[in-house]
Amino acid sequence: MTPAERERIAALARSDRPLIVCDIDEVVLEFVAPFMAFLESQGHELRTTSFRLKGNVYMKETGQPVENEAVSSFLDGFFDVHDAWQKPVDGALETLAEIERTHDADIVFLTAMPPRHHARRRALLDLHGFSHPMIATEDAKGDAVAALTGDRPDRPVAFIDDLPSNHLSVLSAVPGALGLHLMAYKALAPHLPPMPEGVTNVDDWPSAAKAIADYLAARGH
Helix, strand or coil: CCHHHHHHHHHHHHCCCCEEEECCECCCECCHHHHHHHHHHCCEEECCCCCCCCCCEEECCCCCECCHHHHHHHHHHHHHCHHHCCCECCCHHHHHHHHHHHHCCEEEEEEECCHHHHHHHHHHHHHCCCCCCEEEECCCHHHHHHHHHCCCCCCCEEEEECCHHHHHHHHHHCCCCEEEECCCCHHHHHHCCCCCCCEEECCCHHHHHHHHHHHHHHCCC
16 A cells, blocks of 8 residues: 555544445455456356355366365465456446535445555556545454544444445444445345345445435434
């Protein structure tokens, strides 16, 4: 992370404007479909028969499942070149701009990936017009969101993510936050574990914008 981006994130923690925290994979950028295409290029396939990667990757030639260590290697290899594969989720760019403009909101991207990939992902976001600051972390997302809210527990916070565990982490750390579940690759949705209580499922970015508008209106914004 550059010093300039560190300062942008520090400024978010000092702000009292509504805070919108967005996951990246499956929320802002497609992940499952590009990863499936990447595996195809390596002679493998992902079968979306359950909500997991490990155990669902198979060799196309033999139909045999690959070991968990190999799946981890494929993931590492994908993130080394993910900027050549991932594309924006429909409506993400336009809707975030609308949310920022309409509600005078701060927006930050929070992605669960090794920080060593930060520069590559930052460049990919910039390429597609997503100019907001980004945090790449392997720590609990709730800790990151709590740090951004600082000593202002009443600050309105909306958190958009595709994984139940991340919602549980954030809602535990910031109880008043709005949790929105959004997943671009719909075929995996039936296999998801249950969402924590209080998380709202939204089908697309316009639906997310409506839920955020309703939440902020109820909070007097």
